[in-house]
Amino acid sequence: MSEEMVTVNMTVNGEPVTKTIPVRTHLVDFIRTELGFTGSHLGCEHGVCGACSVRVDGDVVRGCLMLAAQAEGADVMTIEGITDTGEIADLQDKFVERNALQCGFCTPGMLMTAAELLSHKSEMSRNDIREFMSGNYCRCTGYHAIVDAIESINNERLKG
Amino acid sequence: MKAPKFSYIRADSLDHALELLDKHGEDARILAGGQSLMPTLNMRLSQPEVLVDINRLNDLKGISLDGDTVVIGALTRHIDVMNSDIVAEHLPLIAEAMPHVAHVAIRNRGTIGGSIALSDPAAEMPACALALGATLIVQSSSGKREIPAEEFFHGLYETARAENELLVEIRYPSQKKDNVSVFMELARRHGDYAIAGVCAYGKVSGNMVEDMRLVYFASEDRPIIGENAVAALNGKAWCDETKDAVTSALENDLDPMANLHGSATMKMHLQKVLTGRVMDTAVTRAGGAS
Amino acid sequence: MGFIHPYDRPNSYIGRTLPRSRAKRAVAGRGRYTDDITPPRTLHAAFVRSPYAHARILKIDVEAAKAAPGVKLVMTGAELAEMCTGPWIGTLTVFENMKAEPQYPMAVDRACWHGEPVVMIIAETRAQAEDAGELVMVDYEELPVVINKDTALNAGSPVIHANLGDNKAWENTLGSGDVDKAFAEADHVLEETFYFGRHTAVSLEPRIVLCEYDQGTERLTIHTSSQCPHMIETVFARTLGVPEHNVRIVAPDVGGSFGLKIHTFGDEVAATAAAIKLGRPVKFVADRLESFVSDIHARENRVKAKIGIMNDGTMIAAEIDDLSGAGAYSQYPRTSVFEANQILNITFGPYKHPNYRAKATVVYLNAVPTSQYRAVGHPIGISVGEHMMDWAADVTGLDPFEIRRKNVMEDDSYPRNIGSGIPIKDLSHQACLEKLHGLMEYDKLLAEQAELRENGIYRGIGVAGFIKGTAPSPVGYYGAGGARIAAQDATTVKLEPSGGIIVALGVTDQGQGVDTVMEQIAAAAIGCHMDQVRAISGDTDAIPYGGGTYASRATAIGGEATYQAALDLRREILHMAGILLQTDPENLDIVDGNVVDDGSTDARIPLSEIGRIGHFQLGELPNDYQPVLSHTRRYRLQDSPYIYTNGIHGAYVEVDVDTGWIKHLKHWVVEDCGRIINEQLADEQIRGGCVQGLGGALYEHCIYNDYGQLQNGTMADYVTPMMSEMPDIHVGHVQTPTSESELGAKGAGESGTGAAPGVMMNAVNNAIKPLTEGRVTEQPITPELVLKALRKI
Numbered sequence A: 001m002s003e004e005m006v007t008v009n010m011t012v013n014g015e016p017v018t019k020t021i022p023v024r025t026h027l028v029d030f031i032r033t034e035l036g037f038t039g040s041h042l043g044c045e046h047g048v049c050g051a052c053s054v055r056v057d058g059d060v061v062r063g064c065l066m067l068a069a070q071a072e073g074a075d076v077m078t079i080e081g082i083t084d085t086g087e088i089a090d091l092q093d094k095f096v097e098r099n100a101l102q103c104g105f106c107t108p109g110m111l112m113t114a115a116e117l118l119s120h121k122s123e124m125s126r127n128d129i130r131e132f133m134s135g136n137y138c139r140c141t142g143y144h145a146i147v148d149a150i151e152s153i154n155n156e157r158l159k160g
Numbered sequence B: 001m002k003a004p005k006f007s008y009i010r011a012d013s014l015d016h017a018l019e020l021l022d023k024h025g026e027d028a029r030i031l032a033g034g035q036s037l038m039p040t041l042n043m044r045l046s047q048p049e050v051l052v053d054i055n056r057l058n059d060l061k062g063i064s065l066d067g068d069t070v071v072i073g074a075l076t077r078h079i080d081v082m083n084s085d086i087v088a089e090h091l092p093l094i095a096e097a098m099p100h101v102a103h104v105a106i107r108n109r110g111t112i113g114g115s116i117a118l119s120d121p122a123a124e125m126p127a128c129a130l131a132l133g134a135t136l137i138v139q140s141s142s143g144k145r146e147i148p149a150e151e152f153f154h155g156l157y158e159t160a161r162a163e164n165e166l167l168v169e170i171r172y173p174s175q176k177k178d179n180v181s182v183f184m185e186l187a188r189r190h191g192d193y194a195i196a197g198v199c200a201y202g203k204v205s206g207n208m209v210e211d212m213r214l215v216y217f218a219s220e221d222r223p224i225i226g227e228n229a230v231a232a233l234n235g236k237a238w239c240d241e242t243k244d245a246v247t248s249a250l251e252n253d254l255d256p257m258a259n260l261h262g263s264a265t266m267k268m269h270l271q272k273v274l275t276g277r278v279m280d281t282a283v284t285r286a287g288g289a290s
Numbered sequence C: 001m002g003f004i005h006p007y008d009r010p011n012s013y014i015g016r017t018l019p020r021s022r023a024k025r026a027v028a029g030r031g032r033y034t035d036d037i038t039p040p041r042t043l044h045a046a047f048v049r050s051p052y053a054h055a056r057i058l059k060i061d062v063e064a065a066k067a068a069p070g071v072k073l074v075m076t077g078a079e080l081a082e083m084c085t086g087p088w089i090g091t092l093t094v095f096e097n098m099k100a101e102p103q104y105p106m107a108v109d110r111a112c113w114h115g116e117p118v119v120m121i122i123a124e125t126r127a128q129a130e131d132a133g134e135l136v137m138v139d140y141e142e143l144p145v146v147i148n149k150d151t152a153l154n155a156g157s158p159v160i161h162a163n164l165g166d167n168k169a170w171e172n173t174l175g176s177g178d179v180d181k182a183f184a185e186a187d188h189v190l191e192e193t194f195y196f197g198r199h200t201a202v203s204l205e206p207r208i209v210l211c212e213y214d215q216g217t218e219r220l221t222i223h224t225s226s227q228c229p230h231m232i233e234t235v236f237a238r239t240l241g242v243p244e245h246n247v248r249i250v251a252p253d254v255g256g257s258f259g260l261k262i263h264t265f266g267d268e269v270a271a272t273a274a275a276i277k278l279g280r281p282v283k284f285v286a287d288r289l290e291s292f293v294s295d296i297h298a299r300e301n302r303v304k305a306k307i308g309i310m311n312d313g314t315m316i317a318a319e320i321d322d323l324s325g326a327g328a329y330s331q332y333p334r335t336s337v338f339e340a341n342q343i344l345n346i347t348f349g350p351y352k353h354p355n356y357r358a359k360a361t362v363v364y365l366n367a368v369p370t371s372q373y374r375a376v377g378h379p380i381g382i383s384v385g386e387h388m389m390d391w392a393a394d395v396t397g398l399d400p401f402e403i404r405r406k407n408v409m410e411d412d413s414y415p416r417n418i419g420s421g422i423p424i425k426d427l428s429h430q431a432c433l434e435k436l437h438g439l440m441e442y443d444k445l446l447a448e449q450a451e452l453r454e455n456g457i458y459r460g461i462g463v464a465g466f467i468k469g470t471a472p473s474p475v476g477y478y479g480a481g482g483a484r485i486a487a488q489d490a491t492t493v494k495l496e497p498s499g500g501i502i503v504a505l506g507v508t509d510q511g512q513g514v515d516t517v518m519e520q521i522a523a524a525a526i527g528c529h530m531d532q533v534r535a536i537s538g539d540t541d542a543i544p545y546g547g548g549t550y551a552s553r554a555t556a557i558g559g560e561a562t563y564q565a566a567l568d569l570r571r572e573i574l575h576m577a578g579i580l581l582q583t584d585p586e587n588l589d590i591v592d593g594n595v596v597d598d599g600s601t602d603a604r605i606p607l608s609e610i611g612r613i614g615h616f617q618l619g620e621l622p623n624d625y626q627p628v629l630s631h632t633r634r635y636r637l638q639d640s641p642y643i644y645t646n647g648i649h650g651a652y653v654e655v656d657v658d659t660g661w662i663k664h665l666k667h668w669v670v671e672d673c674g675r676i677i678n679e680q681l682a683d684e685q686i687r688g689g690c691v692q693g694l695g696g697a698l699y700e701h702c703i704y705n706d707y708g709q710l711q712n713g714t715m716a717d718y719v720t721p722m723m724s725e726m727p728d729i730h731v732g733h734v735q736t737p738t739s740e741s742e743l744g745a746k747g748a749g750e751s752g753t754g755a756a757p758g759v760m761m762n763a764v765n766n767a768i769k770p771l772t773e774g775r776v777t778e779q780p781i782t783p784e785l786v787l788k789a790l791r792k793i
């Protein structure tokens, strides 16, 4: 079988892009290798680790479980994009201050997922945070500091 | 690992999708949320020739009330089911089960139809469909079929759906006024597929149990109704004696499959424990004393 | 000279929590990991791996693969072997009588484990390389498989490597005192057998190499996710016959390591060989599926333990017999026997029993090679020792804290030896134990536990003390054993013309914060601002030869080298300032980046002036003084084999006694890593380590079937700890600086991992104790094991 190519158009981190790629390319391979946004990582490519989490049309998804071709016309945001918009600048600062990352490989995915959690703008316990974030693997931190960082930003934001 | 080569076609209408299924037969795979299919592609465990992407078929998305029936389009994402007021009010069993399905990023893409069509033996949605007596609507170019959940699940990843049929919608009878439902499962980690699980749906007045359906999943090759257990339960008051009778009857219903997560003996034990717990909770929810 | 020790300076950076600069870019998604680097014309490698645990390779047909789209090279193990200077032999002379089969980077005529690389494909894209891999036809003849360590030495068992005679890799016995006599005299003798499952590291960033060979300069550059760039340089150079000084290894950001990335892997060597052959960059990422069958495994051990105790709870003798299941080969160059060796060394290590005997036997299995993984051997030895301690407490009617109080070595009793004969000093078991007791609010927990039991809720309280060997010395280990692995480490500290300080480290940073810690040490020692100092690590072109980061050595060894090099630079700066100011350097100090009169903070010359004059205006200096302004110091342990640390964990869990499910409610650690440079970083090492240990205690297990096939080699099936099930972890410290170095830092990186499994097992057993005689003695502690201990199934 020959390699089937497809031309995809989408908006990534606010910029429209058009590229012709093999149809089998998943979204994160596309973003990393075709566009050079290397902030989204691959830890398993089977949906378990969450390192590849990106936002598609407003929702956080596993970037390894979606074909780039499926994102035709979509609005895709990665960690680089939401860093530039400043949407979670407070959380990012808190991650640094609280040392909620060590090697940092999980961090973009953690932040993408946490951004969705914070967008709920609701009271949450540490257990709620742990449950919501339960699909993102981190081998380094033991999670405690990540929970601390998210908890304190949620509290700060709720206080206004 | 990277996915093998395949062709990709985005269906732009239901008819288009059905036409593609007819044309490509068993070489085609339907791509819904992709949360089960994509991992198998990325691991090269499956090598379909053609992926038929149904994600743009907006007609297959949505949750509505049709009299006493809740109609959920097959392409409705898990997250939308989880957040639905209709589901919360009329299908509390599903509302209770959905948070156990995977994690947010997966629920944002995964679809209820994909879950049911895939029929993973440890999945929550097939079990709920069976417990609630749902009707599964499948469609091919030659028309629609209605399949009762009782007849849909045939075995390990096997269902009554034919290759060229698309699951288009699931029709659930709304939970009856005096019925209760309880969902419980055991998984090692939050969001994992279950190691043992039970759905209970039926009527409890005081301690009296009637028309109760107990559905077991994660221990067999598909979700199944515990027929003997149910027979020992219905018409009885829930008490220690009934519990013993039900759990020993259950031994005739289940023949658990051992897997990496536990032996058959353990799974049988857990299903018995869960049986007691779902019924305790059912009685409590119905306002009786357990 | 008005030298105030850096700890005593006001606002010293030592002991301060400061953020890491690498963290800032990582949160923005701008970390730079090896896979983020793709030079033009990069090719990609994929491997065909053996589906069998043991099979002869009869024939390999690569014609179809060679013709597949995008393919540039197909190389078999035999072809690769021809490019190698010779096979690897994973022995060290310090392990007497150790046997190992020579091993080539890829299987040559025989595959010995499921996952061993057999054929390499190089193609334009990874997907194409994998496509071509599917076209490779290998004829195998299956051979008998050895997968059960308990029977691997039985007469009649198949032998994996005929040349070795049997499947035994190594056997060793050590100890002290008269164990048999003590057992005869003991009031109680307790015996138990423990099983520990195989684990693997599952660093989130998998192994990766990006290899480039410049055919003009004959320079080989490898970007790789490594803890030990110099060791990789040495091994790859020598294996492929490239002069070592022509090799450059760069470890950019490393996405987790945990010991996995101190090793050398055949597939990485193969990719390097391909880059040399093709003259194009070659990238190889061990994807998650191949990680499970090619990353080193660890921990598979069975331990029989026996202790003798007196009625008052005093332990008078202990014995262990360990059987360790290695893989198909002994991992080169660090071997596969350290785990067993460490179990012998450290089991019952906190206690002062005068009689100890320990035996280890390591056997080869047709499985992935095992080797060092975070806290080597400690989770096993500590689980065994601490379980036996708790059991002894039950038998003698003592509380778990009480029996430990009775048996731990006293804080004022050092230096001394532990039972295994290893010399130790500067430990603080008593202080840690009391601190933990307070931190846990132990008495309150006991009351709560009793009350809840009345309501049918079974909670368990666990404690587990430990010693941990950190920062191994050059004596008795790798280097002395013949491996070219440095136990010394070096730092170069330079003054730049701008007055900035560059600190080039032999040790490396995988997120622990090594760079930041070294900057803190250098800034404190010199007397300048943190933001004047920049650490460089992980590039063998820019750093002095060192061992890298392993065995909790970075701060203990590299830290002292940095400290001493920084003091040398400080001395030179003061010397130069003395000349320029015509003042006795003894009367000068450096504060906030300025040379000042001792006792004053008024700047007389800023470092930027020293830098400028030292580099550009040498005419201002006398002819007999040529500024160096770049100082390298090396440091190694001298008297001790390790810097031992100690500590104790506490855990509070709830066991669902009908289902066997365990809920981990709270975890505490009190540990003594000596001088703490950055408390937050130390705490987070402990926390992360704990969860890694808890993963092993509760979930992680490489499950093999009887045919030697790994059954759960995906992240869906190899269960790792995720956020929802893990507890908050409270960390406390006792600081007893090591007398080995001036800085006084010991290692902290493995103290969480070492004792977490033991404390979990103790807590679970404590929870179910009222209901059963049964005890859990196996890890991972699955619900099934708990139900069995409860006699429910």
Ligand SMILES: Cc1cc2nc3c(=O)[nH]c(=O)nc-3n(C[C@H](O)[C@H](O)[C@H](O)COP(=O)(O)OP(=O)(O)OC[C@H]3O[C@@H](n4cnc5c(N)ncnc54)[C@H](O)[C@@H]3O)c2cc1C
Binding pocket: A046, A047, A048, B029, B030, B031, B032, B033, B034, B035, B036, B037, B038, B039, B074, B075, B100, B101, B102, B103, B106, B109, B110, B111, B112, B113, B114, B115, B117, B118, B120, B122, B123, B124, B125, B161, B165, B166, B167, B168, B191, B192, B193, B194
């Ligand atoms: C890490 C992880 C954890 C998970 N945990 C759970 C869990 O705990 N419980 C659980 O239930 N699921 C879990 N899932 C799976 C998830 O719920 C999937 O979304 C779901 O099983 C399949 O739905 P999908 O829409 O993604 O289907 P797809 O992956 O797109 O398709 C699955 C299969 O169904 C077929 N199919 C899909 N839609 C239709 C249709 N309308 N008609 C006919 N055939 C169709 C496809 O051809 C394919 O064979 C998990 C997934 C991941 C990655």
Ligand code: FES
Binding pocket: A041, A042, A043, A044, A045, A046, A047, A048, A049, A050, A051, A052, A053, A062, A063, A064, A065
């Ligand atoms: S890489 Fe997508 S979930 Fe792991």
Ligand code: FES
Binding pocket: A100, A101, A102, A103, A104, A105, A106, A107, A137, A138, A139, A140, A141, C204, C255, C256, C511
């Ligand atoms: S910080 Fe390394 S995996 Fe999370």
